[in-house]
Amino acid sequence: MRIAGRKVTIGTIAIYAIVIAVTLIMLMPFAWMLSASLKLSRDVFAFPIEWIPSVPQWQNYVDIWTKIPLALFIYNTSKLTIIVTLLQLLTSSFAAYAFAKLNFPYKNTLFLGYIATIAMPWQVYMVPQFLLMREFGLNNTHLALICLQAFTAFGVFLMRQFYMSIPTELCEAARIDGMNEYQIWARIMLPLSKPALSTLTIFTFVSTWNDFLGPMIYLTKTELKTVQIGLRMFISQYSAEYGLIMAASVVALIPVLIVFLVLQRFFVEGIASTGLKG
Amino acid sequence: MSLSNSVIIADGAPAASGRKVTVLSKRQRRIRNALVAYSFIAPNFIGFAVFTLGPILFAFALAFMHWDGSNAITFAGLDNFWLLFEDKAFIAAFWNTVIYTVASVPATLVCALGLAVLLNQKIVGRDFFRTAMFFPYVASLVAVAVVWNMIFNPEMGPVNMLLYTLGLDPKNMPGWAADRHWAMVTVILFGIWKNMGYYMVIYLAGLQGINAELYEAADLDGANSWQKFIHVTVPQLGPTTFFVTVMLTIQSFKVFDQIYMITQGGPGTSTLVLVYHIYNEAFISWDLGYSSMVSLVLFFLVLAVTVFQFRRQKEDEA
Numbered sequence: 097m098r099i100a101g102r103k104v105t106i107g108t109i110a111i112y113a114i115v116i117a118v119t120l121i122m123l124m125p126f127a128w129m130l131s132a133s134l135k136l137s138r139d140v141f142a143f144p145i146e147w148i149p150s151v152p153q154w155q156n157y158v159d160i161w162t163k164i165p166l167a168l169f170i171y172n173t174s175k176l177t178i179i180v181t182l183l184q185l186l187t188s189s190f191a192a193y194a195f196a197k198l199n200f201p202y203k204n205t206l207f208l209g210y211i212a213t214i215a216m217p218w219q220v221y222m223v224p225q226f227l228l229m230r231e232f233g234l235n236n237t238h239l240a241l242i243c244l245q246a247f248t249a250f251g252v253f254l255m256r257q258f259y260m261s262i263p264t265e266l267c268e269a270a271r272i273d274g275m276n277e278y279q280i281w282a283r284i285m286l287p288l289s290k291p292a293l294s295t296l297t298i299f300t301f302v303s304t305w306n307d308f309l310g311p312m313i314y315l316t317k318t319e320l321k322t323v324q325i326g327l328r329m330f331i332s333q334y335s336a337e338y339g340l341i342m343a344a345s346v347v348a349l350i351p352v353l354i355v356f357l358v359l360q361r362f363f364v365e366g367i368a369s370t371g372l373k374g
Numbered sequence: 375m376s377l378s379n380s381v382i383i384a385d386g387a388p389a390a391s392g393r394k395v396t397v398l399s400k401r402q403r404r405i406r407n408a409l410v411a412y413s414f415i416a417p418n419f420i421g422f423a424v425f426t427l428g429p430i431l432f433a434f435a436l437a438f439m440h441w442d443g444s445n446a447i448t449f450a451g452l453d454n455f456w457l458l459f460e461d462k463a464f465i466a467a468f469w470n471t472v473i474y475t476v477a478s479v480p481a482t483l484v485c486a487l488g489l490a491v492l493l494n495q496k497i498v499g500r501d502f503f504r505t506a507m508f509f510p511y512v513a514s515l516v517a518v519a520v521v522w523n524m525i526f527n528p529e530m531g532p533v534n535m536l537l538y539t540l541g542l543d544p545k546n547m548p549g550w551a552a553d554r555h556w557a558m559v560t561v562i563l564f565g566i567w568k569n570m571g572y573y574m575v576i577y578l579a580g581l582q583g584i585n586a587e588l589y590e591a592a593d594l595d596g597a598n599s600w601q602k603f604i605h606v607t608v609p610q611l612g613p614t615t616f617f618v619t620v621m622l623t624i625q626s627f628k629v630f631d632q633i634y635m636i637t638q639g640g641p642g643t644s645t646l647v648l649v650y651h652i653y654n655e656a657f658i659s660w661d662l663g664y665s666s667m668v669s670l671v672l673f674f675l676v677l678a679v680t681v682f683q684f685r686r687q688k689e690d691e692a
Contacts, residue, residue, distance in 0.1 A: 107599070108497075111492055114492060115492055115503050118507065119506045119507065121567070122507055122571070125518060125521045126513070126521075128521060132524070140524070141524075141531070143532060186417070187418035190418065194412075195415070198411040199411070200408040203411075215624055215679075215680045217649065217669075217673070219628065219652050219653065219672070220670075220672060221426070221429040222429075222656070223433065223656045223662055224428075224429035224432035224433045224666075225425060225426075225429040228424075228425070228429055228432070243424075247420075247422040248426075249422065249426070277410050277411075281414070306516075313657065323514075324515075327520075338524065345514070348514050348517050349514055352512050352514065356508075356512050357505070360505055367579050
């Protein structure tokens with residue numbers, strides 16, 4: 097028993113050692129970023145690293161707002177992200193309901209169309225898409241980015257996989273009770289699909305907030321730009337102002353961190369229910 | 375009229391022999407049901423068709439055209455295709471994409487699986503650790519790439535400073551992103567660091583699906599942890615591993631953002647990948663036909679992997 101007890105302890109210590117080491121590697125860049133954001137640029141690369149600056153440069157967090165229109169960029173990104181996420185949740189769950197629980201002509205053909213594009217790299221069609229948007233006169237508008245990101249095959253697929261796991265009998269019973277399909281969607285499917293909706297929210301929010309190739313191609317006017325583009329501009333413009341760059345990077349990370357922390361407990365459940373079994 | 379009747383019969387509904395009223399009301403109900411279903415799909419599908427499906431078809435057509443985006447389009451036949459074989463940058467991009475995939479897919483997979491197994495155990499602070507591993511995946515690429523560049527800065531970065539204090543000669547120090555021989559390594563390490571957490575979560579989901587009785591049976595047979603891992607966990611995770619492999623492979627064929635942010639395809643063509651080449655040809659050279667041809671190559675690579683996946687899946691089900 098004692099030997100067994102000791103063996104378990106050694107194993108447990110090893111597990112903790114590995115997990116803590118990997119966690120440190122994963123979080124080190126963020127810690128370094130946070131630390132550097134409170135330093136003067138000339139101190140950023142001082143070695144050995146002074147993790148907690150003796151004289152924290154809070155001024156960095158004041159200066160970034162005046163050196164670039166950061167507030168405007170954040171407003172633009174928030175606007176885009178919120179609209180895209182809401183549209184994505186609404187239209188995907190709506191369409192997914194039909195694909196999961198209703199029968200209609202060409203259902204499989206239409207769904208195959210969605211599936212076929214999931215694996216399609218965006219870069220394959222980003223050029224024609226750009227030309228199409230230009231044709232519609234949507235260059236240099238936020239609407240272009242909304243159209244680009246709000247209607248994805250991935251969203252429909254993810255929601256459908258989740259709806260498939262909800263017993264059809266539930267819908268049947270609701271139909272017998274006299275609910276129409278829209279009511280079933282709103283009162284039964286939506287409330288039951290919180291984990292999937294959370295997963296889709298994280299994915300959509302994160303990818304829209306963090307996207308930079310889309311805005312870079314479509315937005316050339318400064319007043320329309322997003323945080324990520326602003327950050328890139330800032331990096332090339334003030335390439336030696338490491339402290340400021342890090343402060344701006346920290347600010348750009350915060351919204352994603354918040355959304356992620358609030359919704360992450362649904363996350364494994366959501367991914368698990370998106371059906372690895374296809 | 376006759377067509378819809380035959381559809382109903384083919385579907386195995388009551389034969390349309392004479393009882394016209396039933397057939398019609400049934401048909402009306404079908405139409406109404408179909409309209410309801412289409413009303414659910416339409417908001418998403420219209421946007422999807424216009425902004426995704428349409429451009430995809432257009433991309434395929436463009437591969438066989440000459441176009442600079444403003445002057446007239448002319449038919450090119452297979453010109454763009456033959457150009458691929460003369461284009462040294464394309465050939466470099468193709469092989470770099472292969473190298474990236476061959477190096478990063480197994481490494482990410484092993485790390486993700488190992489971590490998932492560790493974090494599936496009951497340990498204190500498990501949720502915190504899981505969240506920490508996942509965070510690089512959700513963090514803004516622009517922000518983390520700039521930190522990464524600074525940490526791996528050949529002259530002043532902490533990584534080389536650490537190597538220096540460990541006694542490594544500055545002359546033999548890796549130049550990371552600025553070094554032709556190390557640039558690809560840098561990009562691959564960055565990719566593993568950034569994506570590992572996502573695949574770890576998928577593996578965690580897979581682990582939760584394994585029947586606990588299998589482990590109990592293995593315990594009765596006196597299996598140790600390693601034997602249980604090899605003989606129960608790994609085989610049981612087979613479908614998950616396959617899924618992860620396919621996803622990772624497709625993702626690595628499409629790698630762009632991290633290369634754009636860290637090396638811009640350089641130095642030279644040492645980290646030029648297919649998508650980067652597509653981007654350059656389209657938005658820098660404005661050779662849209664040729665860019666679409668390279669896209670087509672990428673598309674067929676991804677398609678091959680996807681078809682392979684579907685075949686495998688069917689075999690598994692059979």
